[in-house]
Every structure is written in C-alpha cells, then in structure tokens.
Amino acid sequence: MVKRAMTIKLPKIGMRSIKTLIGIFLAILISNILKFDSPLYATLAVFFCMQSSIIESSEMAIKRSLGTTIGGIFSLIYLLLMPENIYMIPFGILGIIYLCNLIDKRDMISTAGVVFLIISFRINAGKNFDTVAYVIDRLLATFVGIIIAIFVNYYIKPPNPFEKLNELNIEMIEFINKNVSEEENFRKAKNLEEYRLKIHEFRNIIEFYHKEINSKRHNLDIKYYMRHLTLFRTAYSHIFILNAKKEDMSIDIKQYHIENLMNIKEELNKVSCD
Structure with missing residues (x-):
C-alpha cells in the first residue's frame, strides 16, 4: 500500500x-x-x-x-x-x-x-x-x-473592498443559470438560503461603496451592480415561490414565474457578456 x-x-x-x-x-x-x-x-x-x-x-x-x-x-x-x-x-x-x-x-x-x-x-x-x-x-x-x-x-496599495462584489456577481449569475431553465417541470432550487445570504452581502458592499473615501479610485460602475442587485432580488422571489408552492400552483402561474426568471436570466447574461 x-x-x-x-x-x-x-x-x-x-x-x-x-x-x-x-x-x-x-x-x-x-x-x-x-x-x-x-x-x-x-x-x-x-x-x-x-x-x-x-x-x-x-x-x-x-x-x-x-x-x-x-x-x-x-x-x-x-x-x-x-x-x-x-x-x-x-x-x-x-x-x-x-x-x-x-x-x-x-x-x-x-x-x-x-x-x-x-x-x-x-x-x-x-x-x-x-x-x-x-x-x-x-x-x-x-x-x-x-x-x-x-x-x-x-x-501603499490601497485596499479594494469591491473585488468581492464582482465575485458575488459571478456566483449569483451562475446560480441562476444553473437553476433556471425552460423545462415545464421546475426543479426545486438547492442552496436558496445561501443565495439569499449572498444577496445580502452584495447589497452591503454596494451600500459601503457610498461611504468609502477611496471608492472612485477603483473605477467601479456601481450602477451596473445596483441593477444586478434588483434582478437578483426579483429572481429570489420567483424561485422562492416556485420552491414553496410548486405542488399547489396552477400551470399558468407556474409558467408566469418561470418566464420572468427566464427574462432575468437573459438580461443578466446579456449584460455580463457586453
């Protein structure tokens, strides 16, 4: 051995x-x-x-x-x-x-x-x-x-607290890409609570940006991330409802949430690729 x-x-x-x-x-x-x-x-x-x-x-x-x-x-x-x-x-x-x-x-x-x-x-x-x-x-x-x-x-190499913002942005886009599909039978998304906590951290960093003395020095497009925050929150609401009410939900309502998620997914991937 x-x-x-x-x-x-x-x-x-x-x-x-x-x-x-x-x-x-x-x-x-x-x-x-x-x-x-x-x-x-x-x-x-x-x-x-x-x-x-x-x-x-x-x-x-x-x-x-x-x-x-x-x-x-x-x-x-x-x-x-x-x-x-x-x-x-x-x-x-x-x-x-x-x-x-x-x-x-x-x-x-x-x-x-x-x-x-x-x-x-x-x-x-x-x-x-x-x-x-x-x-x-x-x-x-x-x-x-x-x-x-x-x-x-x-x-001396000023700290950049906003590097984490980009990491979270990529992780949450990957989460949506992985869990949102056009399939009629929506699969229950895993690690939704972890995704919610990342949204909370994402929001805190954006709020911190407006206080940070050195923020302009990092050339950060804060509006880009603020728009993503809105999309991440909306996606969370749709996924949460689908996870909780999937069995008792009509096909039309289920399709409504899935279509909204697909639109969010498309917008996130479009913006991230630009």
Missing part, C-alpha cells in the same frame, strides 16, 4: 498584514526619533487603525483619537489630584463610561478605558516624572500611530 504524503497548505500573507508590519516599523522608528518614552502607544494605534478599507481606517482613527483624548484627560485629572490612591481608579472608569454614554459614544468606552488604565498605572514610568508631560507624551504617540496607519493604508 502506497501512503500519500500529507500536504499542509499554509495561508498567504495578505497585504493588510504586510502594511501592518510596515506601519508598526515606522511607528517604532518615528517614536525613537521623537524620543517618546515608549513606542507602545504608537504601535497599538497602528495595529488597530490598519483596517481593510480606507473608511474603516478613518472611522477607527476617529474612535481612537476621541477615546484616547477622553482617557488622557481622565488620567491627567487622576494623576494631578490623587496619584497615590489607586482605589480611585475604578471611579475614573465609571466616569468614562458615564461620559461616553452621555455623549452617545459608547463605542469609545473600551479605548478611553484602556488609555486611562495604562496611563494611570504609569506603565513604564519612573518614580519621578512630570505628570503633564507624561500624559501628553502618551497622547502624542497615539496620534502619531493613527497618522502613520492612515498614511500607509492610503498610499
């Missing part, structure tokens, strides 16, 4: 991972040039702000900027008024949670809380230090990291 060798397929290193590496390297380098006490805060900012799209990076940058500012202010108040009483730190966290809820910025609680705890416990700080300078150093390092992440993500 011949034994087959086991092959292990290693995952590829994606561009986002490479850009994160570059960003963290730059954060360490610039932190040393600017003589920050530690590159920790700049590198953390790069790590969290390096997202899969420009708009996501920008949104994360805003969250971390505001969250860092809130956490920094609370930690500064604590270090100036009662630096030796660590039992007041939980009340600082309570204040951060209350303030973020008050201004309807609940998504900043975690960032502000982490910054407050790190600074308040004086991570990597010596016994004698300038409180104000210490807090400012941490805040500046974070903002430097945010700027680096945005810069690297925008200028």
Whole structure:
C-alpha cells in the first residue's frame, strides 16, 4: 500500500498584514526619533487603525483619537489630584463610561478605558516624572500611530473592498443559470438560503461603496451592480415561490414565474457578456 504524503497548505500573507508590519516599523522608528518614552502607544494605534478599507481606517482613527483624548484627560485629572490612591481608579472608569454614554459614544468606552488604565498605572514610568508631560507624551504617540496607519493604508496599495462584489456577481449569475431553465417541470432550487445570504452581502458592499473615501479610485460602475442587485432580488422571489408552492400552483402561474426568471436570466447574461 502506497501512503500519500500529507500536504499542509499554509495561508498567504495578505497585504493588510504586510502594511501592518510596515506601519508598526515606522511607528517604532518615528517614536525613537521623537524620543517618546515608549513606542507602545504608537504601535497599538497602528495595529488597530490598519483596517481593510480606507473608511474603516478613518472611522477607527476617529474612535481612537476621541477615546484616547477622553482617557488622557481622565488620567491627567487622576494623576494631578490623587496619584497615590489607586482605589480611585475604578471611579475614573465609571466616569468614562458615564461620559461616553452621555455623549452617545459608547463605542469609545473600551479605548478611553484602556488609555486611562495604562496611563494611570504609569506603565513604564519612573518614580519621578512630570505628570503633564507624561500624559501628553502618551497622547502624542497615539496620534502619531493613527497618522502613520492612515498614511500607509492610503498610499501603499490601497485596499479594494469591491473585488468581492464582482465575485458575488459571478456566483449569483451562475446560480441562476444553473437553476433556471425552460423545462415545464421546475426543479426545486438547492442552496436558496445561501443565495439569499449572498444577496445580502452584495447589497452591503454596494451600500459601503457610498461611504468609502477611496471608492472612485477603483473605477467601479456601481450602477451596473445596483441593477444586478434588483434582478437578483426579483429572481429570489420567483424561485422562492416556485420552491414553496410548486405542488399547489396552477400551470399558468407556474409558467408566469418561470418566464420572468427566464427574462432575468437573459438580461443578466446579456449584460455580463457586453
């Protein structure tokens, strides 16, 4: 008996991972040039702000900027008024949670809380230090990291979140081509729920297009995909009805749904071939 060798397929290193590496390297380098006490805060900012799209990076940058500012202010108040009483730190966290809820910025609680705890416990700080300078150093390092992440993500092979849109478009056209025919006896379509979920994902990417800062750079014909979304949704409705009511449906009604599906199939294939 011949034994087959086991092959292990290693995952590829994606561009986002490479850009994160570059960003963290730059954060360490610039932190040393600017003589920050530690590159920790700049590198953390790069790590969290390096997202899969420009708009996501920008949104994360805003969250971390505001969250860092809130956490920094609370930690500064604590270090100036009662630096030796660590039992007041939980009340600082309570204040951060209350303030973020008050201004309807609940998504900043975690960032502000982490910054407050790190600074308040004086991570990597010596016994004698300038409180104000210490807090400012941490805040500046974070903002430097945010700027680096945005810069690297925008200028080094900008992410294209719309590649998935074309993949889904092809997959759903194939689904319709496979399941829609002129046969009188309509076969129950399989994987209809999977097709529905793909429509949902397709729609989300189209909605995302209108928010993405870098969308025009990808030269995407969004109207083409919006038209396909309408066709995919309509096809789903016809297939769903045929699947559910096939046995109790009159020949005329069944033919009506099949003819509509055939028209959708023809239009999709015509447009995709143009």
